Amino acid sequence: MSNETSIGRVLRASTTSFAIGCQQPMAEQERTTPELGALVKAPNGAGRVTYGLVYNVVVEDDPFVRQLVAAGIEDEVYIADQRQRRQVPVVVNVLIVGCGQGLEVYHRLPPMPPGTLDRIFACNHAEIVRFTQRHDWLRTVVAAAQIPADALLIAALRNAAAARPPDQREAYLVGAGREMAKLLALDLARLDGVLRQLR
Amino acid sequence: MGAALAQRRQDDAALLAQARSMLLAHGQVTDELRRKVATAHEADISWRGADPLGARLDERHAPAVEPRPATLIAADGSQIYPDRHGIALYYLLNTGSIVLRQGGSQAPAVSTNPEVFYEDADLYDETGRPRDPEYINSQRDRRELEALADLAEAERIALGGDLARPIVVLTDGPLLRWTPQRITDREVVREVHHFTAQLERLRRSQAVPFGYVDRPSSANVLRTVELTTLAAEEITRETVRHGRFRPLADRALFDDLAPNQRTGFFASTSDLNDRYRRAGHRIVFFYLNVAQRPGPENALIVRIELPEWAAHESAGLDVAQAAVYADCALSGFPYVLARAHELAVVGYVERHSLEAMLGQAMLRCGLQPVASTKAEAKRLTGSRSRR
Numbered sequence A: 001m002s003n004e005t006s007i008g009r010v011l012r013a014s015t016t017s018f019a020i021g022c023q024q025p026m027a028e029q030e031r032t033t034p035e036l037g038a039l040v041k042a043p044n045g046a047g048r049v050t051y052g053l054v055y056n057v058v059v060e061d062d063p064f065v066r067q068l069v070a071a072g073i074e075d076e077v078y079i080a081d082q083r084q085r086r087q088v089p090v091v092v093n094v095l096i097v098g099c100g101q102g103l104e105v106y107h108r109l110p111p112m113p114p115g116t117l118d119r120i121f122a123c124n125h126a127e128i129v130r131f132t133q134r135h136d137w138l139r140t141v142v143a144a145a146q147i148p149a150d151a152l153l154i155a156a157l158r159n160a161a162a163a164r165p166p167d168q169r170e171a172y173l174v175g176a177g178r179e180m181a182k183l184l185a186l187d188l189a190r191l192d193g194v195l196r197q198l199r
Numbered sequence B: 001m002g003a004a005l006a007q008r009r010q011d012d013a014a015l016l017a018q019a020r021s022m023l024l025a026h027g028q029v030t031d032e033l034r035r036k037v038a039t040a041h042e043a044d045i046s047w048r049g050a051d052p053l054g055a056r057l058d059e060r061h062a063p064a065v066e067p068r069p070a071t072l073i074a075a076d077g078s079q080i081y082p083d084r085h086g087i088a089l090y091y092l093l094n095t096g097s098i099v100l101r102q103g104g105s106q107a108p109a110v111s112t113n114p115e116v117f118y119e120d121a122d123l124y125d126e127t128g129r130p131r132d133p134e135y136i137n138s139q140r141d142r143r144e145l146e147a148l149a150d151l152a153e154a155e156r157i158a159l160g161g162d163l164a165r166p167i168v169v170l171t172d173g174p175l176l177r178w179t180p181q182r183i184t185d186r187e188v189v190r191e192v193h194h195f196t197a198q199l200e201r202l203r204r205s206q207a208v209p210f211g212y213v214d215r216p217s218s219a220n221v222l223r224t225v226e227l228t229t230l231a232a233e234e235i236t237r238e239t240v241r242h243g244r245f246r247p248l249a250d251r252a253l254f255d256d257l258a259p260n261q262r263t264g265f266f267a268s269t270s271d272l273n274d275r276y277r278r279a280g281h282r283i284v285f286f287y288l289n290v291a292q293r294p295g296p297e298n299a300l301i302v303r304i305e306l307p308e309w310a311a312h313e314s315a316g317l318d319v320a321q322a323a324v325y326a327d328c329a330l331s332g333f334p335y336v337l338a339r340a341h342e343l344a345v346v347g348y349v350e351r352h353s354l355e356a357m358l359g360q361a362m363l364r365c366g367l368q369p370v371a372s373t374k375a376e377a378k379r380l381t382g383s384r385s386r387r
Helices: A026-032 A063-071 A076-084 A125-131 A137-143 A149-162 A166-183 A188-198 B002-026 B031-043 B133-158 B185-204 B220-227 B237-241 B271-278 B314-327 B335-344 B348-364 B373-382
Strands: A006-013 A017-025 A039-043 A048-059 A087-101 A104-106 A119-122 B050-052 B071-080 B091-101 B109-117 B167-172 B207-213 B266-268 B283-289 B301-307
Touching: A006 A087, A017 A048, A039 A125, A039 A149, A048 A149, A063 A076, A076 B091, A087 A137, A125 A149, A137 A149, A137 A166, A149 A166, A149 A188, A166 A188, B002 B220, B031 B050, B031 B220, B031 B237, B050 B220, B071 B133, B071 B314, B071 B335, B091 B133, B091 B335, B109 B133, B109 B335, B133 B167, B133 B185, B133 B207, B167 B314, B167 B335, B185 B207, B185 B271, B207 B314, B220 B266, B266 B271, B301 B314
Parallel strands: B071 B167, B167 B207
Antiparallel strands: A006 A017, A006 A119, A017 A087, A039 A048, A039 A119, A048 A087, A087 A104, B050 B266, B071 B091, B091 B109, B207 B301, B266 B283, B283 B301
């Protein structure tokens, strides 16, 4: 854990979701901000981990930048300062999809949400594969309200597939598709939409 | 309150018209005026007038040289004061700085330097009394000035000693700082020594120091204008303490400055400035309009304080003024000062993060990080107001 780079800290949390505050220079945003569907983890220092999927990334309004843009910022030195030296406040919203301890993973809500200012880390490929070995977490995403659930499903499944060796990706997606068919048996239009975008 | 403010605005306008007439009619700086300034200071040692350096009180000056890119260096400081209701007694100073080279595309160099103080020698004075906010503020100010001197020296070295590139250093606020009444003479001497040592470093680096005061409320020049129509025997403690232009500020008097035009130079008549003068670093000031559009309704009059030695080098000063004026173009306030403040400020999240780390450190040492019940009650009720 000590070698991993934190992507931010918890700003606020509930049993089902939490928000991360990230501060990065604008020029590094693309590289360091977690993507939609990324699997992240919040270790709590006692060996337990909360897992979540990124479902929303908000670049907060920056009044200073707004003022400079309105004034017609043109000088390269000011633009370079804004892009390379100022940290842009980014808030990342995460849907909790499981918890774990050591190598054990459980697709259920954790007993306690992450604490304020807890560090959040991106999961590596091995962790993604371990977490998505079973498909039970799909149910949590399908049932989530007030989030772009379908877009999150598609992004998360693509990431899960990409974490696997190339010869295993299609088989993984086919298996996930079968699970989705069970979950969305009563909403065929929705199922069709998700499966089409998984291709 | 709105009606009272409107009435006051009207009253002030009438007073301002009188002040302008006096300035126009009696603006010549004569030996008699200088004697009156000295008399006023003797009558009341707290009187803060303006000692004019030029030939007229209403001089105007626009830069006479072509603007050229300068290096602007700004520093600002912030603090967390000791809180006896907190989990531990400490204070923090944070100095933020920026070095911006105009005319290029290179991103400025920025830095922050936080320091936490928790030892007894930092928390208590020689008599065992807790350090007060004024002491902490002075420590903060010292670090700002030291940072500016450090960065100016480094920049001049980085430029290979090339004096063609101007270096301007800015602080947010006056160079001539207010000193609290309770400060001992020994402490004043120490502060003067530290301050003048940093100015000497800046002079050796050929850097021009500006103390930038936005929306200045000072009335030094108005107090001197009042003296112009008083006979010498009328200058008493009573008359200088209850001057008729008391509601006004100098910036109103000079709102007819054109953009990037400045007044002549003045020196504050404070005893502290006299100490600086004896050390070779008397602080003088001028007013400058940093607005982009002409007209009193658009004027943004600021006060710039600088050492007298920097004021005497008029070509260098013109270039420095033009560089700062250009830096104000985006927002009416120097970009570098805004950024230095942003780098220095310790927000709620940073403070919370620091105290979380401090709490963990205390736990590891077997201590319980517990705030007072008063602090806890405020924390619970402070997030929203209830009726």
